[in-house]
Amino acid sequence: MFDIITRRDGNVKNDVLSGITVALALVPEAVAFAFVAGVEPMIGLYAAFMMGLITSAIGGRPGMISGATGAMAVVMVALVAEHGVQYLFAAVVLAGVLQILAGVFRLGKFIRLVPYPVMLGFVNGLAIVIFLAQLGQFQVLSPAGTVEWMQGSMLAWMVGLVALTMAIIYFLPKLTTAIPASLVAIVTVTLLVHGLDLEARTVIDFVRDLLPAEQRESATLAGELPSFAIPMVPLTWETFMIILPTSIILCLVGLIESLLTLSLIDDMTDTRGRGNKECVGQGVANTVNGFFGGMGGCAMIGQSMININSGGRGRLSGITAALVLLGFILFAAPLIEMIPLAALVGVMFVVVIGTFEWASFRIIRGVNKEDAFVLFLVTAVTVIADLAIAVVVGVIVSALVFAWKHARHIVVHSHIDNDGWKVYELDGPLFFGSVSHFRDLFDIEGDPEHVVIDFNKSRIWDSSGIDALDSLADKYEAKGKKLHIRHISSECRGLLNNADKFVEINVHEDPRYRIMSDELG
Structure with a gap:
């Protein structure tokens, strides 16, 4: 239905315009996630600016947008509540250092181990999470101070404006692609609401509902440049142990979400990002966040999809989004505050539709x-x-x-060679799942004095396989027979400590196995 992913080549105009669109969509989410973490709105906005700028400049995936995210915010809640925001800044710094180390040691390659069904589940789950998050915009704060769903004309206008936003995004690309449809939709709905004085909630209304009653009248998104400050925490082992658990979780959550989003964008744009470089980029961004009063973050799939759909492909798109967001904070906060929430919700609903892997319903019928x-x-x-x-x-x-x-994919073909030795040619992996079946493949009583296991088409994968082999050797020895092993890989030889006196190795014909290459990381 919606052409959420386009394959136009990136250029300066597309990157700049898509960056502006992304900046508009970053504001309410950065504010919302700041409140989730229990910190001030400006800390979330600073995080969105610094994460977006640094990862776009030095990260491994041009076109991917990073900022304050809900997945990271949830992890921060307990630390902030118990120890305060300064401990959060210290934890974000440490998380950033851990992410840098992950990139330096080239651990980003392991994201390739995530199976395709897990990727589909990740995409569909995030689409549902984004959708559910938008439903909160259909709630208002009652005079009694309770949260309730919109009703009457307010609800009607909200639904109508959301539908209008989605319609513009859907139909405008059929007429022209010169300007991102999402940007046109946001501007059009904003002008319509304020020109006709429609009953519609704006970004500043959303912020005020999240604040205590005494702060609502003075609420604003205006701010100043973030300033450098070392987190005000005791530099002790006790402090380190307090922040370490949170930092490790922040590191893992940030890298997993960022690298999976990177892989998703790779597939959608037929390009290839660099996972290890993205680890370093995310780490540097989070480290800087901790020293400049930001709550840190990671890649944002929703804003990344908006960027890709709007034509953003290069680093300039993310850099533009970050700088425009900073410009709004410093000079044009009133313009952001007046944007109707319905316009942003409509944009995010289109992202949900485009992000959800609808083909998975068809895939399910064709997979196991x-x-x-x-x-x-x-x-x-x-x-x-x-x-x-x-x-x-x-x-x-x-x-x-x-x-x-x-577990039962290990099979054997046996024959008697010219010397009267019985040769078992294994085919399949020998590991913890297959050892039970492996033991049943041999005729210990009926075999001749010398028995050979040929591993030319097999490999021992773990200590369970070694133990099974050692146990088999003991059984043959108890019967006065010798077990010989041929074509064992060099990686497996070191594991054969207990069975070494039974091992006969043909070094020249041994296969060579290599660890997965780091070249593509």
Whole structure:
């Protein structure tokens, strides 16, 4: 329905215009996530500016937008509540250092281990989370101080303006692609609301509803440049132990969300980002955040999709978004404050429609039930808990499913060679899941004095496989027979400590295995 992803080549005009569009969409989410974390709105806006600027300049995925995110904000709540915002700044600095180390040690490559069903679940789950987050804009603060759903004409205008925004985004590209449809939609709806004095909530109304009653009248998004300050915490081991757990979780959540978003944009734009460089970019951005009063963050899939859909492909798009956001904070806060929430909700609804992998419903009918289960599981956990937990759960379940399905994939072909030795040619992996079947493949009683296991088409993957091999060697020795092993890889030889006296190795014919290349990281 919506052409959320276009494949136009990036250029300066597209990057600048899409950056402006993204900046408008960053404001309410940065403010909302600041309140989730229990900090002031300006801390969220500073985070959106610094994360967006630094990751766009030195990160590994041009066109991807970073800022303050809900996944990171949720992790911060307990630390802020118990120890204060200065400990949060210190935790963000440490999280940034850990992310830099992850990039230096080239750990970004491991995102390739995330299975496709987990990726689908991640995308669908985030689309649902974005959708549910927008429903909060249909609530208002009653005179009694309670939150309630919109009713009457206010609700009607909200729904109508959201629909108008979505219609502009859908139909305008059919007429022209000179200007991002999302930007046109936001400007059009803003002019319409204020020109006709319609009953519609604006960004500043949203901010006021989140503040205590005594602060609502003076609420503003105007601010000044962030300034450097070392977090005011004791430089002690106790402080380190207080912030370390939060920093580790922030590091992992930020990298997982950023690298999965990077992979998603890679697929959608037929380009390739650099995961390890993005780890360093995210780390530097978070470190700077901690020293300049920001709450840190990571990649934002919603704003990234807005950027891609608006034609933003280069680093300039993210840099523009960050600088325009800073310009709004310093010079044009009233312009941001007057934007109707309906316009931003409409833009995000289009993002939801474009982000959700509707083809997954068709895919489910064509894949096995295990992959379908993983897809639904990751989607559900993403919505109920958070992204990091969902991805970890999905990877673990996928690995267990893989192990179960391959547990009986080890087979053997046997023959008697010219010397009268019986040769068992293994085919398949020897690991914890297959050792039970492995033991049943041999005829210890009926085998001759010398028995050979040929690993030319097999490999020992773990200590369970070594133990099974050692146990088999003991059984042959108890019968007065010798077990020989050939074509074992050099990586496996070091594991054969207990069975070394039974091992016969043909070095020249041994296969060579290599660890996955770091070149593409």
